[in-house]
Amino acid sequence: MTAPNPADPFPLAEGERRCVFIRPTVTSDLLDVGEYTYYDASEDPGTFEEDRMLYAFGSARLVIGRFCAIAAGSRFLLYADHMSSGPSAFPFTMFSGAWQDATVDTFLANHPSKGDTVVGNDVWIGRDAMVMPGVTIGDGAIVAAGAVVSRDVEPYTVVGGSPARVVKRRYSERDAARLVEAAWWNWPIETVTEHAATLMNGTVDQITAIADRLRAEKDMGLESTSAR
Numbered sequence: 001m002t003a004p005n006p007a008d009p010f011p012l013a014e015g016e017r018r019c020v021f022i023r024p025t026v027t028s029d030l031l032d033v034g035e036y037t038y039y040d041a042s043e044d045p046g047t048f049e050e051d052r053m054l055y056a057f058g059s060a061r062l063v064i065g066r067f068c069a070i071a072a073g074s075r076f077l078l079y080a081d082h083m084s085s086g087p088s089a090f091p092f093t094m095f096s097g098a099w100q101d102a103t104v105d106t107f108l109a110n111h112p113s114k115g116d117t118v119v120g121n122d123v124w125i126g127r128d129a130m131v132m133p134g135v136t137i138g139d140g141a142i143v144a145a146g147a148v149v150s151r152d153v154e155p156y157t158v159v160g161g162s163p164a165r166v167v168k169r170r171y172s173e174r175d176a177a178r179l180v181e182a183a184w185w186n187w188p189i190e191t192v193t194e195h196a197a198t199l200m201n202g203t204v205d206q207i208t209a210i211a212d213r214l215r216a217e218k219d220m221g222l223e224s225t226s227a228r
Contacts, residue, residue, distance in 0.1 A: 003193045006035035018042040022064070025049075030056050030078065034066030034121065034185070043072045055079040055094060057104060060113040060133060065121035066185040071145070073128035076117055080133050083111055120155065121185040139180050140170065155180050175204045182211035 004011035009024045020041045022033040028049050044051040053062055053076055060078045064070075082089045083106075092099040093107040114134030119125070123137055126145035137143065137153040144160030144167065153159050156176035158167040171179065184192065184199060184207060191214065192199070198206050 003189050004036070011038070020048070022048050022070075028053070028056065030059075030061045031064075032061060033064045034068075036066055037064055037068040037070070039070035039074075040072040052076055053078060057093065058108050058113050061116045062119075063116055064119040065123065065139070067121055068119060068123045068125070070125045071127040071129070074125045074130070074143075076131045077133050078117065079111070079113070081111065083107060085110060121183070139183075139185075140176065142170070171204065178204055178208050182207050184211065187211075187214060 004021075006021060007024050009021050010017050010019070011021055012019050018041060019038050021036065021038050022031075023035055023037065025047055026033060026049070027047075031049055031053065039048055039052065041048070049056075052070075052074065056062075056078045058079070062076050062078060082091045092103045094100070117131060117133055118136040119131070120137055120139035120141065122140050123143070124141075125131070125137075125143045126147065128146050129143045130148045131137070131143070132148065132150045135149050135152060137149065138155030138157065140156040141153045142158045143149055143153070143164065144158065146162070147160045147164040148162040149159065149164045151163070153164070154166075154169075154176070156170040156179060158170060159165060160167045169176070184195075187210075191210070195202075195210055198210070
């Protein structure tokens, strides 16, 4: 058995289109997604870009790492606030056509971007969660269903609520740092496949041992090459 093909947007059984690998569907310069990250598209009439990225004006991007799981109903806002510096707070800019054309420059000039929204690797985002502009969610984090994430989330931390707050830490700060350094999501896919059960239910020591072995093998390969 082989791992799913990351270039196939529909990695489950033939005809099953609920689970979608996002990367092969990307068309927008404002979206950058790593391999094997998927979303539950069972409730979406359109694409990830159409249904999950809201208010994609200007240059702010959505950057998502590898092996993330994004549940149904979750959304990412690239811009969120209405302008309120003038007489009207009505969001003319969100309506494509004449209103947007007439107001987008005013909106961007008076409402600067909060920067890219960045989601790390191996992040699980629960059903109907909302991620606000400019937020960074660290590797291995979990966002609970219905959460509104308005501030950065540390790696391997579980957050929930509105606004989202820390529910618990999955690992100690030291062990979280060890897992980030091990970066299993960057291992060769054959290694990921071989150790999938360990990744699901193993220990930090087991994961770091595999990472150490891979680094040692890589270093030996580089030394052998340089020796020739």
